Amino acid sequence: MNSRSLQTTIIFLVVGGVLALSLGGFFGSASKQVSSALIEIQTWFSARFIGLQDFMTAPRDIVSLRTRNTELEAQVSQLQAQVIELQQRVNETETLAALVNFSRSNPESTYRAAAVIGRDPSPFLHYIIINRGSNDDIRRGMPVVTNQGLVGRIDAVIADAARVQLITDPASAVNVYLQNAETNAVAIGSVTGDVFLDMISQNIVVESGDLILTSGLGGGYPSDLIIGQVVTLRSLEYELFQQATVQLAVDFSSLDIVLVITNFRSVDITPLEPLPSP
Amino acid sequence: MRNIIAFPLLGLAVILQSSVISQINLISGYADLPLILLAAWALQERVNSSWHWAVTVCLMLGFVSALPWLVVVLGYLGVVFAAQMLQKRIWQAPLLAMFSVIFIGTLYMHVLSFVVLRISGTALLFRDVMSLITLPSLLLNMLFSIPIYTFIRDLAGWVYPTEEYE
Numbered sequence: 001m002n003s004r005s006l007q008t009t010i011i012f013l014v015v016g017g018v019l020a021l022s023l024g025g026f027f028g029s030a031s032k033q034v035s036s037a038l039i040e041i042q043t044w045f046s047a048r049f050i051g052l053q054d055f056m057t058a059p060r061d062i063v064s065l066r067t068r069n070t071e072l073e074a075q076v077s078q079l080q081a082q083v084i085e086l087q088q089r090v091n092e093t094e095t096l097a098a099l100v101n102f103s104r105s106n107p108e109s110t111y112r113a114a115a116v117i118g119r120d121p122s123p124f125l126h127y128i129i130i131n132r133g134s135n136d137d138i139r140r141g142m143p144v145v146t147n148q149g150l151v152g153r154i155d156a157v158i159a160d161a162a163r164v165q166l167i168t169d170p171a172s173a174v175n176v177y178l179q180n181a182e183t184n185a186v187a188i189g190s191v192t193g194d195v196f197l198d199m200i201s202q203n204i205v206v207e208s209g210d211l212i213l214t215s216g217l218g219g220g221y222p223s224d225l226i227i228g229q230v231v232t233l234r235s236l237e238y239e240l241f242q243q244a245t246v247q248l249a250v251d252f253s254s255l256d257i258v259l260v261i262t263n264f265r266s267v268d269i270t271p272l273e274p275l276p277s278p
Numbered sequence: 279m280r281n282i283i284a285f286p287l288l289g290l291a292v293i294l295q296s297s298v299i300s301q302i303n304l305i306s307g308y309a310d311l312p313l314i315l316l317a318a319w320a321l322q323e324r325v326n327s328s329w330h331w332a333v334t335v336c337l338m339l340g341f342v343s344a345l346p347w348l349v350v351v352l353g354y355l356g357v358v359f360a361a362q363m364l365q366k367r368i369w370q371a372p373l374l375a376m377f378s379v380i381f382i383g384t385l386y387m388h389v390l391s392f393v394v395l396r397i398s399g400t401a402l403l404f405r406d407v408m409s410l411i412t413l414p415s416l417l418l419n420m421l422f423s424i425p426i427y428t429f430i431r432d433l434a435g436w437v438y439p440t441e442e443y444e
Contacts (some may be wrong), residue, residue: 022282046316117297118293118296118297118300118342119296119297119300119301119314120296120300120324120343120344120345121292121295121296121310121339121342121343121345121413122341122343122345122391123300123307123308123415124345124356124391124392124395124402124411125345126343126408127343127344129296130340155344156344162316163344165344169402169416170395170400170401170402171398171399190401190406191306191371191402191403191406191407191410191411192305192306192406192410212374240332
């Protein structure tokens with residue numbers, strides 16, 4: 001063995017011995033300081049390397065993220081559409097459930113449900129068009145209601161559709177009964193969609209909140225269908241009758257589904273009305 | 279032959295009027311899509327089928343609406359007549375002619391509806407009709423008339439293509 005290899009062997013033995021002693025914990029605090037310094041250096045290099053790696057690979061990630069983002073946005077849009085559709089179905093189911101409850105609580109009448117598919121093209125008239133017609137035994141004059149109250153009556157019928165004159169139409173006049181005041185009146189529509197009461201006798205006391213029901217007089221509508229409540233009364237001494245404004249029970253701006261009372265036949269009393277004297 | 283586009287187009291207009299436009303209210307008034315379409319069509323220079331379109335609209339609306347037939351027929355034919363009269367006089371300013379026809383046509387249609395409904399026994403007050411229905415409808419008709427005129431002008435170019443000379 002020459003001197004150079006002996007030197008190398010000694011160096012390896014010394015370094016190996018130092019490592020063995022340090023791993024064995026014989027150097028104590030000195031070993032800790034050395035190891036912590038080494039760890040800090042390694043951490044510093046590692047952090048810089050990760051930063052550099054992120055920087056180098058970032059463009060590729062942005063492209064993939066954008067693709068993924070587009071996919072997720074499409075998915076969100078699809079889910080939102082589903083939520084809206086389901087919400088519509090829930091609303092429709094709630095409406096139908098309310099109508100079924102109404103028909104169960106009024107078993108004396110038979111009903112046919114119909115969807116509102118349009119309104120009269122003229123702003124002068126308040127009519128709706130429903131998707132049931134003579135093929136579904138719908139006839140002219142049949143009353144139309146919702147679970148909230150009276151809507152109107154059938155005005156014209158074709159095979160698969162019908163036109164309904166609303167009680168808010170300016171040409172509509174419904175004979176009504178004021179429940180608390182125990183008197184009859186006439187509910188008349190207007191161009192604004194409001195309904196007011198006319199022909200209330202001057203000697204009758206009518207209070208705000210009085211319930212208005214159909215009286216059945218004249219044979220145009222069945223009796224006891226809810227129309228609304230009295231809001232304000234107008235009584236002038238020089239007029240023959242009092243008038244009242246009405247808070248309608250039915251929300252006519254959001255009519256979606258209605259019920260046609262199919263076992264009611266309106267009575268045409270025109271031949272019984274007295275002719276005007278010449 | 280391309281004139282046959284009138285049937286699906288006017289049918290769609292009546293359906294839209296009944297199901298969509300009639301729910302876009304301004305106070306108690308709303309736009310009259312068939313009236314605007316007819317006015318825009320009758321104002322086109324090369325068009326010679328505006329009376330056919332008017333009769334088609336009358337048939338469709340008379341079937342859907344509860345308005346008396348007299349109002350529908352006299353109203354829409356009158357609008358086409360007014361459009362043709364104005365088209366001959368102010369042909370150099372088509373949009374001005376369109377606004378004029380819409381203004382005159384809407385007022386004419388509403389006054390006609392008011393008179394006929396009053397005669398038939400409907401309780402209408404002229405002041406209420408003007409302030410709650412006619413003026414809002416007039417504004418909406420004016421607003422709708424610009425895009426519809428542009429669409430109808432392109433449609434007229436397709437139905438009546440310009441002859442090319444060599």
